[in-house]
Amino acid sequence: MRRRYGAVTALDGLSFGVPAGQVFGFLGPNGAGKTTAMRAVFGVTKLDGGEIRWRGRPVDAAARHGFGYMPEERGLYPAMELLDQVEYFATLHGMDPRSASQAAAYWVGRLGLGGRERTRVDALSHGNQQRAQLAVALVHDPELLVLDEPFSGLDPGGIDAMSAILAERAAAGVTVLFSSHQLDLVENICEAVAIIYRGRLVVAGRVTELRRGDQPRLAVRVAADRAAAWSAGLAAGLGAVESVRPDGTAEISLASAAGSQAILDLARAAGPVEHFAYEDMSLSEVFRQATGASVGQAEAEHASARSAGVTTGAGR
């Protein structure tokens, strides 16, 4: 995918695949090009180059009828009643009137909006408007669900409820693609991710593998061994101790993942093992390792570039 806005390159040869029936995170700092790419799925943004394929075929209007979309800039008709609105979008996606009204009623109830069917959308609370927006994206039972920043502005309870619904849809066979700039927030919510920066793919893959990295690290603590003396017997072929924490936890970089059980045996021989776990990186560490910049730096850079862009734009 390629797309330029004047002097700004939003998508610079971005390419990735989303496995079917999974919750897939599309991550990157603000300004990385996530929204542009998601809009391109719906033809709302036209690409300068490249194409979006669904089940091996270029996406067209008929395919989009089976997609559900929740844009970053949430939007519903303010003066329209909730149920009418959800029903309307269901019919726009090709549902017949009866199934549209059934599905609208189901999702309004399912998302906890029962009793507000006849409320105008602009009279709903902010949280309920978010739910209404989700109902609109879900009502026609899409096979692909595209959600732009679905977790932004949600409280912890809301995040849990949202991720439960995404997991439920994925379990029902729906491919769920969502974006987020809060990389660490969503690492437990999705199975696989693509992380992008400056319109290009940084890394993609399963979350567990990405967080483990090329050089998996173990953290092992044996009871009453504050100096991690047990690790002296660690063979070079298994791994090397990077550091020992004050509580006696040894951080060991593994030579290969297969060696983990041998290390466990060694530790158990020295005493009761209190802690034995992979030391996974957070996704923002993955991002920093791959780009050399932290997410915060990347976003600050984007913000300053944007304000500069606005000034030149007004000058033209």
Next chain:
Amino acid sequence: MSTVDAAPQAGMTPPPQAGSALHTTWLVARREIRLRAKTRVFVVTTAIMLVAVALAVALPAILSGHSGPDRIGVVGGDAAVNGIVTEAGKLAGGQAVPVTEPSQAAAEAALRGGEVSAVLVPGKEIIVKQVPLGGVSGSVGTLAQLAGLSRLIQTVPGAAAAVEHGVTLPVRGLEAPSTSLSSRLTGLFTVIIVWVLISVYGSQIALGIGEEKSSRVVEVLLSAVRPVQLLIGKVLGIGVLALGQAVAMVIVFVIAGFASGSSLVHGATLGVVIAGGVFIVLGYAFYCTAFAAAGSLVSRQSDVNSTIMPVQLPLIVTYALSYTVIYANGANKFYHVLGFLPPTAPIAMPVLYAAGDVPVWQVAVSAVLCAAGTVWMARLAVRIYTNSILRTGPRIKLSQAIRESRHTA
């Protein structure tokens, strides 16, 4: 969280059919109709407009008196006098019926009771209940003249011969008489409908599109609907409401006109009404897409008024000039030109036709030009709309919207 409670399966009647372009456009149009027709504002304004039309038509006729035949009491008359009464009614453009009264006292009683509207005492006087300001008119006024004349003939020798040669000078016009005032008033009524409908519904289109853009719902819509479907659906839906209101107003106009005997409908030719109907549709068709494009240029609804002003300008100018054409005799060259320009023809042409300034074939030519202009305007508007509808931020310059759409088209 209940994963067992599965969502109802989407009732996808074969998607390509159900989602066909026309069907989607109709869905958009239906939303506009349902949502707007339901609002109290729409119901109240429609009611007010219809009552206003009825009153405008019927009030002058009601205030100017009843329109049934005048019953004239005649005291001691004969066949000749009765003939004069009947003739006077005809000359006044109505009908007068002589009622023979046995005595003047009986006649005056009948007058007070409202059984007759005037009493003729041949050779002496005409009695009415109350002399109106400005003197008597209609059958009674004519009767006064005729009865006076017949007395003159009877009492003055040689008068009959004089009357035979005519007591008034013949009236002759250099040009054929222009259309009656009532035809012009029908024309005025037409342009008022064209003007009101285009401005009211045009700004509703622009505001509606501004709302879709400012509430950002347009992005959700465009994930399922093509921009041109959204645009056409919107103007069609609002157009159906506008046309419905226009038809209701015309029906009320005709009913109220005939019921009250208003001269508005008596003088109106069918041609003026048909021309008006054609140009109401053409005018809406021409302007609806232009208003839509204007609405798509703004990001905030409050900015809509500033972008629709240039669209309304030709309408305002033509509308104002129409009054001079209707009340003065004939239109100038400039107004004639306006009658053939697509943006101004919907108002100017019905006026020119009602005023009898243009033949039918010129009306037809103007209608064809206007239809062609409508197609051109729709294409331009779709370009502007498609290019602007997803762009937020400051107001988009028109030139920018056109240029960039050419670029991407």
